[in-house]
Each structure stands twice: as C-alpha cells, then as structure tokens.
Amino acid sequence: MDIAAPPDRVAAFFVPQRMVYWYGRDIGVEFELLGGAADFALGQKVRITGKLGRRKISMTAVVTRFHAGQALEWQFKDAHGVRGVQAWDIEPTADGGTHVQMRDIYSFPSRLGAFFDRIFMRHAVARRDRLWLGYLKQIAERS
Secondary structure, X not given: OEEOXXXXXXXXXXXXXXXXXXXXXXXXXXXXXXXXOOOOOOOOEEEEEEEEOOEEEEEEEEEEEEXXXXXXXXXXXXXOOOEEEEEEEEEEOOOOOEXXXXXXXXXXXXXXXHHHHHHHHHHHHHHHHHHHHHHHHHHHHHO
C-alpha cells in the first residue's frame, strides 16, 4: 500500500496504543503487552483480543523483528491452533510518501483447516489485510 504521508508519520501508527486505530479496527481489537511494557520490543509477548460478531477472538504473538519506524514482525498462535507470522515493512518512496508492505503467512492445524483455507480463508485474509492497510492509509494521510 502506498501512503501519501512521510514514513515517520506512518511509523507513528506502529505502536500498541495507536495500532488499534487501524489494525483490527472493525473487530474492536485491543493490545496487551505482557510484562507491562509500553512499546514493542524484540521478544515482547503481545496478547491481541477482539470480537467477531458475538465471538471473542484472541491470539498471542511474540515480536520476532522490530526496527522502530522500519519493520515489525510477530509470530502468533490463536485459540484454535492457527499459527503464523505477520510482518510489516515501512519504506520511503521517491515522492516523500511511504510504501507499507504487509505479509500474512499462517497455517491451520488440520487437513480440513488447510482445505477450508484454500477455498475460503486465503481470499478473506487478503481482503481483510487490504482493508486494515486502507484504514492505516486514511488516518496517516489525514493526520
């Protein structure tokens, strides 16, 4: 996603207290950094919770790559056994804007889950990720 805002402004939304404005905004996501930390750090555990309809969802993530203003990556496992990695890279563009690349790699714990992923989830996850990056674009460009 290309964003018409400088990288430092976009990076300001990659902190736990501001990610809720775009990451999981549609499900009312909340971040809890275990150990009471105020910001992401390498090895930091993060509990992410939200509501999808009437169902409460949660996952625990461990920050595996973090360079303030440049990159964030975590490995996660949710309550249903889905494991994966989400990563974001923030890069300046030649016109003074920012390019944000998001990668979402995951696997289901069963063959049935893998089949369900190929038929339904893969497309839904890609659509959701574009939606969330669209929220980031909106708030960064108007800030």
